[in-house]
Amino acid sequence: MASSNSITHLRRKRAETFKALGHPARLQIVDMLVRGEHCVCDLVDEVGLGWSTVSRHLSVLKAAGVVEDEKRGLQVFYRLALPCVGTFSACLDAARRGEKVEVRACCA
Amino acid sequence: MASSNSITHLRRKRAETFKALGHPARLQIVDMLVRGEHCVCDLVDEVGLGWSTVSRHLSVLKAAGVVEDEKRGLQVFYRLALPCVGTFSACLDAARRGEKVEVRACCA
């Protein structure tokens, strides 16, 4: 059952990633990070929720492996750790509009 | 604000899709459907949860636009409505293993 368990484990991790992306505020954060790294202050401004709330959303994304953070001076900068999320998001949006698009996704 | 609202709307829909995928049982269902359509009975057997529970998971996936259903005789068959989900899943799994893969995803 080793291989079945590893499949299960991989799937659980994958589910965690999807779940982290499954919230409008977190997705808005991800959309910003697709365009480049940002400090928390920028994200708070844009998302329009309290600092503590945004901070926890970021910790969820980080725990799921979607983003990485780096402290520089007083600020903490976040960046996307899974670039393919941007590609897939574009995919989903295109599908919802009824468009048929072929994309090349680089899974890093 | 029309364009900003439509972006918001699109993102909310996208979040709903991600959220639907963010559960191990639903992801297991999706993994089965990647390999072809299945009736509910097959899915119940494989997932190992009650009929009512699996049924609700399926309705979540359907509401999010991830799967489609078709009734044939007594049985209801489900199939994947977003093939790119399979591609992206492979992407995420590869990334978790540390592999770097380039895939061509067709967003239907």
Place this chain on the structure above:
DNA sequence: TGATTATTTCGCCGTTATGCGAAATAGAAC
């Protein structure tokens, strides 16, 4: 028609998520 089979809907209940403000932490500047 009445029985059977496949699936969905409903109501319940314990667990988890999400928002907030207050307090804690950590680094920079004075």
Place this chain on the structure above:
DNA sequence: GTTCTATTTCGCATAACGGCGAAATAATCA
């Protein structure tokens, strides 16, 4: 060392999720 400033952690209330079994639907078969 004290004081800012940026961010995280904590505790709490409310809302949403996820499981189950029982009951409702719907299509087939006798």
